[in-house]
Amino acid sequence: MRFIFYSNTNLRIKKIFKCILCGKYSISFICKNCKKTLRPSFIKKDDVISFYKYEDIEYLIKFKYEKFGNFIFKEFSFAFYLFSKNFSNKLNIIPIDDKTDKGYSHTAILANAMKKDKKLYSTLHSKNRVKYAGKSLEYRLNNPRNFEYRGPENIDVILIDDIVTTKITINEAKKVLKTRNVNVLFSLVLADLRDI
Numbered sequence: 001m002r003f004i005f006y007s008n009t010n011l012r013i014k015k016i017f018k019c020i021l022c023g024k025y026s027i028s029f030i031c032k033n034c035k036k037t038l039r040p041s042f043i044k045k046d047d048v049i050s051f052y053k054y055e056d057i058e059y060l061i062k063f064k065y066e067k068f069g070n071f072i073f074k075e076f077s078f079a080f081y082l083f084s085k086n087f088s089n090k091l092n093i094i095p096i097d098d099k100t101d102k103g104y105s106h107t108a109i110l111a112n113a114m115k116k117d118k119k120l121y122s123t124l125h126s127k128n129r130v131k132y133a134g135k136s137l138e139y140r141l142n143n144p145r146n147f148e149y150r151g152p153e154n155i156d157v158i159l160i161d162d163i164v165t166t167k168i169t170i171n172e173a174k175k176v177l178k179t180r181n182v183n184v185l186f187s188l189v190l191a192d193l194r195d196i
Contacts, residue, residue: 020060020072029071030060040079045194047186048164051079054191061163061190070104073162076190077113080160083188084114091117091185092157096173097126097145110190111160123151124173132165140168147176159187164194 018024019031030038038060040051054061057076063069084091093114095107098121111119126145135143159173164187174184 020063028075029068030075035075038075040082042083043192045192046167047184048167048170048189048192049083049186050164050189050192051076051083052191054163054193057191064106064162065102067102069102069106070109073104073106073109077110079190080110080113080188081115084117087117092152092155093117093119093160094124094151094157094173094177095119095121095160096124096169097147098122099125106162107160110162110188117158120151120157124149124177132169137166137168140166145169145172147173149176149180149182151180151182153180153182156183156185158185161187161189162191164189164192167194 016025016027017029019026019034020029021034022031024031024033026032038052038057043050043053060072060076063072091114093111095105095111098105098108098111100108108119108121111121124147126147128143128146130143130145132140157177159170161170164170170187177184
């Protein structure tokens with residue numbers, strides 16, 4: 001819910017929302033107090049680094065299917081920004097399947113937070129627009145993404161995605177990239193469900 005507030009002192013228009021977590025009025029979708037509870041940490045499993053436990057962000061992550069989900073992902077993108085500050089060298093970043101849906105791409109928003117790095121937008125897209133949300137492992141295996149890569153060859157990259165459920169998407173992306181001599185150093189995601 002959005003409200004418009006007119007300030008008497010500077011005549012600026014401010015938008016006031018209700019925090020989607022606690023319901024208190026805020027100038028963003030998530031209030032300052034709730035943001036403090038969403039502090040990222042670095043969790044490494046195999047070649048995947050995640051920033052949150054899924055159960056801590058499950059309610060929020062489902063907003064990616066809503067038109068205002070971009071505001072939620074901009075909040076999450078701070079974790080990617082913090083992570084990228086640890087590297088002195090410029091990295092090549094590929095957001096997985098960053099096609100625009102509902103006016104934005106959640107993987108592009110996450111990648112964009114890595115300010116100093118080189119983003120290779122619109123280079124790794126699936127030809128199959130299948131949705132995996134709520135589907136079984138068998139369904140995922142029988143309906144591959146069929147990725148197509150249209151980017152530079154002979155480079156090292158970091159893959160960006162929102163959630164790892166089975167790692168099928170990341171593995172399929174890596175397989176396609178390997179055929180173009182693109183070496184995936186690791187993947188960055190918001191949460192890794194393989195631990196649940």
